[in-house]
Structures are given as structure tokens and as C-alpha cells.
Amino acid sequence: xxxxxxxxxxxxxxxxxxxxxxxxxxxxxxxxxxxxxxxxxxxxxxxxxxxxxxxxxxxxxxxxxxxxxxxxxxxxxxxxxxxxxxxxxxxxxxxxx
Numbered sequence: 001x002x003x004x005x006x007x008x009x010x011x012x013x014x015x016x017x018x019x020x021x022x023x024x025x026x027x028x029x030x031x032x033x034x035x036x037x038x039x040x041x042x043x044x045x046x047x048x049x050x051x052x053x054x055x056x057x058x059x060x061x062x063x064x065x066x067x068x069x070x071x072x073x074x075x076x077x078x079x080x081x082x083x084x085x086x087x088x089x090x091x092x093x094x095x096x097x
Contacts, residue, residue, distance in 0.1 A: 001037065002060040004069070005093040007044070007052035011086035018085040019043055019053055025078045026056045032074035033058075035065025052091065066094065 010019065026041035033039075038059040044052055060066045069075055 001097050002063060002066045003093075003095045003097055004056075004058040004060060004066055005095075006056040007091045008054040008056075008082060008087060009051045009089040010053055011088050014053075014086040022054050022078075022082055022085065025081060026054075029072075029074055029078060033065075033069060033072060035061040035068065037061060052089075063096070 008022070020043070023041045023043060027039065030036055030039040036058060038057075040055075040057045042055055044055050058069070060069070
């Protein structure tokens with residue numbers, strides 16, 4: 001299994017409703033991806049978040065499923081929306097468990 005974790009930081013002009021829309025779009029990805037065992041997304045409320053407001057955690061069956069995720073057109077649509085609403089930075093962690 002592969003855990004794919006993404007932290008996303010947005011600019012000061014990104015609204016709370018836009019952050020919530022990002023979370024909703026992340027969650028909607030599940031029905032469009034194969035090899036997903038679990039998918040969670042939410043707004044980071046930690047005081048130690050270093051500005052990273054949105055978190056995505058996806059558990060894939062294997063590396064093949066993870067590799068198919070990046071070019072998936074539904075994922076690409078979400079990525080475009082994230083850039084549109086002010087993505088500044090992101091951190092990605094992939095761990096085989």
C-alpha cells in the first residue's frame with residue numbers, strides 16, 4: 001500500500017469558501033480513481049501548520065495506482081482549480097507501508 005499525502009498552501013486572497021471547494025473537489029476524486037483504498041481531505045486547523053491550509057491523504061493499493069493518479073483528467077481538473085484559487089506551494093509525501 002502507498003500513502004500519498006499532500007499539504008497545500010494558498011495565498012492571502014484565497015477565501016474560506018474556496019478552501020472548502022478544494023476539499024470537496026479532492027473528496028469527489030475518489031469515484032474517478034482506480035486502486036484507491038481510502039481518501040480523506042480537510043482543512044488544517046493546527047497552529048503549527050506553517051501556512052499549509054488543505055490536506056489530502058490517499059491510500060492507494062500500489063505504486064501503479066499512484067502512478068495513474070497524476071495524469072488522471074479528473075485529478076488534472078482539481079489541480080487546475082487549485083492553481084486558479086491561489087496555490088502558493090505544496091508538499092507531497094509518498095510512503096510505502
